[in-house]
Amino acid sequence: MKLFQLKEQMQEAGILASFAGSFSHGVLEELGTSVKKYLENAELGTSMMMDVFSVYIEAAQNVRNYAERQRARGAVSADLDSSIVAIAQVGAEFHIHSGNIVDASDLDELRAQLQRLAGLDKAGLKAAYKEQLRRERGLPVVGKGAGLGLIEMARRATKPLIYSLTPTADGKTFFSLCVVI
């Protein structure tokens, strides 16, 4: 592996922090804390800091929870380790990236959810959020889709969610999501 080139690429992309593979909640928390410190030092203002932190937490917990559910459904470990999360600073914006292999059986619902969110304005997103909150109340595990977390990210984003579904060499699908703050 050409580590130096990888480092250069990350620097060019403005990546402040990232991790890939299987990660514990402790790692997620640790990275969150250091990102928060960085944002505090950059004196961005509380709202922007809260938005970046919140989207980061939802994105990271979504990929982690999905991996946990897939583990319970008997997925192979290579797929579970496909997760990646990155926070990048691009000019005056922050981009929170997250990605993972999504099971073929979950793709239709994911697509439908993303398309539905893309058509909503601020008020529509708030209504969708409240509706989903009512639906998920009292339930330990959310449905197959990302649910409330995805709506929360869309609400915090300053631009529509950017996503892609990329076929992998072994016939699977890699979902990548970018949230702009």
Add this chain to the structure above:
Amino acid sequence: MEALRIPATPATPEVNFDADAGLMTLNGESYPENAFEFFRPLLKWTEGFLQGGDQAVKVELALSYLNTSSIKSIMDFLDLLEAAHRRARPITVTWSYSQDNERALEMIEEFKEEVTLPFFILAVPV
């Protein structure tokens, strides 16, 4: 009824539920790996506490950030308080936030929209 006290961690709030004092406080941030597990004993305690008696209850919240799964659990918590309020139990909720944290205020206002019990929002100067 025995008090429920849990110290804060980076991803979970400080809990202080005191039946004798009629005071329940939550203080900090909440984004644990499993919010449902964290909040379950809190909800159980609340249910038990509100079941009988007519003692006034003060709920003081200083939660500045909640991830979406914690939001669900806090909504469940408010549902229990709201149900007791409808049974004429005197309950007040006061939720304070740091004045410069506009996102916290928005979150608190959205919770307030969901209930009818006396709910006060308190801005704390920075």
